Amino acid sequence: MKTNICKQLKEQSPLIHCITNPISIMQCANAVLLLGARPIMAEHPDEVREITASAKALLLNFGNVTRDRLEAMTISYDEAMQKELPVVIDAVGVACSELRRSIVKKMTGKRNPKAPMLIKGNYSEIRALFDIDYKSSGVDADKKLTFEETINIAKELANNLNAIVLASGEKDIVTYGSRTAVIENGTKKLGSITGTGCMLGAVCASFFAVDTSIEAVVNATSAFGISGENAEGNMFLMRLFDAIAEINDDIIEERKKVTWY
Template identity: 45%
Template structure:
């Protein structure tokens, strides 16, 4: 169970989104695009999935948050992301970017070296290997999966929090490190979350779905809270879905149901969080 005052802040974000149904512009990959749209809907926001470079600027300008994803990237999508990010930056529209494959692709790494200082995303999300690579810290890549030897654990979380918190402060960003244990920091406050189940690794696109869930909560105006609420909600939904499913197929379906049906009491009583 989390503290009452802390829970109240997260629940305020949730209520704000459900009451206002903000528009979330998602430029994501074709592997997970449908799941990302449905996850945004399950949270109470509204998705729009435009990605043509000739229209994305107009779409982003009318949105309340921008969700970007480097997975299965194409030249057109890279161009579209830059156009949308520029509009978001100009209009103070919060954005989150998922660093899919940043540690295993020199092209994606170069893109981010230009993108992050130019457009200043609100939240940067990735697995530990992708985050370390983007922060210029030595890491070992294994495709788009995190290197298991570098995962965040209870033993190394404070060390990671110190290192990544410094980078987050320098770049004025919230970092969300996803994994079996999730680390979230804005440089001032750092949290370790332990919700979730191993079954989440048996379906494609869970990281992308989490990224879209962060975007769904960003319009409430509390980036750190949005990252914390999204991560807790997604992990709890995974735990609840696993109890009602027989395998990855039924788990996949139940995951959306649990996010949609989650009550405030679930957030309060089931969130496993430690402030470091």
């Protein structure tokens, strides 16, 4: 069924509060802006509660953590739970950092069930949130993890957390436990520059601000993959920005490669 999320984003221009990392802050802000939403990248602990309260969605990206950033994330998360705001947790690095994994676990343990939630990570990060004994090296996905085992783990994690789970990889998996979609849009070029995974989280947060269904997350993931396909060539990052700006509901409907399970 065709949706009109891109149209709604441009009409509503929702404020997306992104607490992300300095490595990809420019890419994330531009991804939100080019979709028609409004990014704000506040991370000072003394102001984030107020900023989150005025936003339509909260993105928490764990790609680079500091004491202040973790404190800000915790404050913003608590405010989002109180306000029942949609939250996207991009669990970057939880497979290699017990600190990051423990903070994400504490957050999901304080979940307000009325606040829509999306947990995003690559195959290794999703495995680490499910299996406390699992460890990996760095923030890249372990190539030994298979699609078949990851889809089952993602379903179980979604059921355990009562949340939508996005496991990104060569085949992206979006699941709510009882419903699962596999998306095969994208290009290997997306893995050739830093920050594209974080950009996907920002795109998901933007879509999530106007529609918290699993279909919205599937369309967000498809939209980013299609944008990557359209950006093939030299100057890939700049072309990717252009492709995100040009994405619309018709393009998503025509080009998305989605299989539902």
